[in-house]
Amino acid sequence: MIPHIKQVRIRNYKSIGQLNVRLEPFTVFVGPNGSGKSNFIDALAFVKDCLADSLESAFRKRGGIGAVRRRSAGHPTNIEISIVMDLGDSRLASYSFRISAMFEKKFSVAFERCKVQGLFEKEHEFKIEEGKFVKEIAGIKPKLSLDRLGLYAASATEGFRHVYDFLTSMRFYSIIPKELRELQESDQGDYLSREGSNAAAILRRLKKDEQSAWRYKRLCNLLSKVVQGIDQVEYHPVGQKETIQIKQDVGTKYPWTFDALNMSDGTLRILGLLLAVYQPGFHSVIAIEEPESTVHPAVTEIIIEVLMDASNERQVLITTHSPDILDYKYLQDSQIRIVTMENYSTLIAELSQSSRQAIREHLYTPGELLRSGELTPDIEKAKEESRKQLILFPSQSRA
Numbered sequence: 001m002i003p004h005i006k007q008v009r010i011r012n013y014k015s016i017g018q019l020n021v022r023l024e025p026f027t028v029f030v031g032p033n034g035s036g037k038s039n040f041i042d043a044l045a046f047v048k049d050c051l052a053d054s055l056e057s058a059f060r061k062r063g064g065i066g067a068v069r070r071r072s073a074g075h076p077t078n079i080e081i082s083i084v085m086d087l088g089d090s091r092l093a094s095y096s097f098r099i100s101a102m103f104e105k106k107f108s109v110a111f112e113r114c115k116v117q118g119l120f121e122k123e124h125e126f127k128i129e130e131g132k133f134v135k136e137i138a139g140i141k142p143k144l145s146l147d148r149l150g151l152y153a154a155s156a157t158e159g160f161r162h163v164y165d166f167l168t169s170m171r172f173y174s175i176i177p178k179e180l181r182e183l184q185e186s187d188q189g190d191y192l193s194r195e196g197s198n199a200a201a202i203l204r205r206l207k208k209d210e211q212s213a214w215r216y217k218r219l220c221n222l223l224s225k226v227v228q229g230i231d232q233v234e235y236h237p238v239g240q241k242e243t244i245q246i247k248q249d250v251g252t253k254y255p256w257t258f259d260a261l262n263m264s265d266g267t268l269r270i271l272g273l274l275l276a277v278y279q280p281g282f283h284s285v286i287a288i289e290e291p292e293s294t295v296h297p298a299v300t301e302i303i304i305e306v307l308m309d310a311s312n313e314r315q316v317l318i319t320t321h322s323p324d325i326l327d328y329k330y331l332q333d334s335q336i337r338i339v340t341m342e343n344y345s346t347l348i349a350e351l352s353q354s355s356r357q358a359i360r361e362h363l364y365t366p367g368e369l370l371r372s373g374e375l376t377p378d379i380e381k382a383k384e385e386s387r388k389q390l391i392l393f394p395s396q397s398r399a
């Protein structure tokens with residue numbers, strides 16, 4: 001099994017009151033506008049930002065702690081996120097933290113815990129409460145602070161390094177064609193930015209990196225399948241800036257060359273998606289918002305095929321409103337999560353028994369059920385799950 005997130009438990013993050021959701025290496029989130037799909041994905045991005053940058057900047061990016069913590073009649077003050085990961089080498093890890101909101105938009109880390117367990121190796125664990133170790137990190141004694149997470153310091157040790165690397169290598173995408181179209185600032189191209197604003201740099205790296213040759217070829221090949229005539233897509237420097245160029249075979253001696261400025265929205269969006277999937281480097285999770293938008297329905301199948309194929313190497317999470325994506329022949333009903341608002345709070349559930357039965361008996365496809373509003377969630381099970389704690393190895397109950 002590839003390294004992936006198995007379960008996520010969230011308390012008081014934006015529209016999420018409390019939920020506990022299981023994820024598959026390929027998971028599709030579907031649900032009405034405003035139900036909380038993006039908020040769920042953003043909670044994962046928040047974890048990444050807190051670890052890769054700082055809590056302060058993760059909050060600032062989202063408009064401050066007041067915008068992030070859930071607004072409700074009860075005024076909850078604690079944001080809590082727990083993630084259970086399968087590290088892919090017979091080890092499981094859980095990472096949790098709770099952040100308390102304080103006066104004057106301040107916050108403090110009330111609790112943080114990381115535990116790594118292998119079936120055959122020794123266990124690693126640290127636990128911090130209110131800036132003090134309750135369980136220390138073996139081998140090091142870092143200074144703790146109430147506005148920082150301890151996992152960064154713990155990642156200096158072998159036991160926790162994988163967890164930190166996994167969580168900081170999650171990538172989040174909501175591709176905006178305009179961002180690919182404009183001249184781009186020169187960039188190192190470590191990884192594709194959320195909206196695709198450094199696509200040219202990623203393309204440059206992809207083409208230069210010998211190990212990525214097959215990825216580059218695949219990307220050009222897929223793009224040519226989707227947009228008639230396109231042969232190649234290339235990086236193009238323009239003074240201090242950079243852009244993308246497409247070569248289009250129109251049957252004449254020399255192919256036409258187009259700068260990104262003259263490419264269609266759909267072409268740029270598909271290019272962005274393909275770059276997200278085929279960019280070089282290690283990316284533990286790729287989360288993509290509505291990959292079908294601005295894309296011709298006939299192309300949706302290619303997109304979902306590419307995304308599902310990519311999930312053989314890393315976890316892929318997508319949000320969608322597309323019945324065509326739900327009807328993709330290899331998508332199983334166990335890979336679909338329905339996001340709904342229940343009493344002003346986001347709930348994420350698996351399909352109800354009746355929906356599953358209708359699909360398995362070929363009475364309706366998931367896409368048909370979505371269209372008719374009859375793709376129903378198993379709300380009772382989701383509510384029951386949302387009250388549970390996370391357990392690493394359930395059979396041993398050691399967490």
Ligand SMILES: Nc1ncnc2c1ncn2[C@@H]1O[C@H](COP(=O)(O)OP(=O)(O)OP(=O)(O)O)[C@@H](O)[C@H]1O
Pocket residue numbers: 013014015016031032033034035036037038039040066067068069070071072339
């Ligand atoms: N701090 C908060 N507390 C409570 N609710 C919030 C908070 N922040 C945002 N929301 C709610 O979350 C909703 C937006 O949810 P989100 O963007 O996740 O929807 P979505 O399912 O992605 O919708 P779409 O399909 O339109 O993209 C807002 O309409 C608002 O009601």
Ligand SMILES: [Mg+2]
Pocket residue numbers: 037038039289319
């Ligand atoms: Mg959304």
